[in-house]
Amino acid sequence: MNAQPPVPFGGHTPSHQQVAFHRTELAPILSLYGRMVAAGEWRDYGISCLKDVAVFSVFRRTAENPLYRIEKRPKLRNKQGLYAVIGLNGQVLKRGHDLASVLRVLERKLIRAVD
Template identity: 30%
Template sequence: MSDPIRLADYRRPKNRVYFDRQELRRLLDVYSRRVMSGEWKDYAIDYQNGSAIFSIFRHSFDSPLFAIAKRRDGKKSAYQVFSGPRKLKQSATIEDALSIFDKELREIPTHRRSR
């Protein structure tokens, strides 16, 4: 009779990226300040393709206003802040990436009406 095969020995290790406790605390601190001012209402955390994404919504069923992504290249992490498809900031530290929210943010219209 043959020996049993351990499937765990053949599985590729997953290079899962996630927000650690300090990063989540920092993200939720920025988020809660904007919730208290009435600007933001909801958030979501997604894990996909080697990145962790914290998305911020004005209304629960809208597209995200902002997304903060953490990506890992080897042992180094990179943080990016997006508004839709536009990259607003990229940094090696989450504090520096989130510093963009220390300023007063305003929505920029994407379409202009001709008069």
């Protein structure tokens, strides 16, 4: 009797890899998220790992559209930059190669004048 390796359900293997955030990328994103939750600005988040983009979406309320999207697009690594922060209306607020510098556009929203 010959042993054969198991055949995946459906008879095929996925041909593409998903883009995802690495632990070192999630640490500064979740740090910023925690500070904004403590300030009462944000309440929920979602992570999507797709074929050519990974998205960290930030919500004020769960049922709404995301306030901001932090995107990672590896195809833009050599062009405009790997990371981008996109606003509610789809406008690119900041794009760049360094995640920390891209996230600064959101950290400015945390700083307010005290009366």
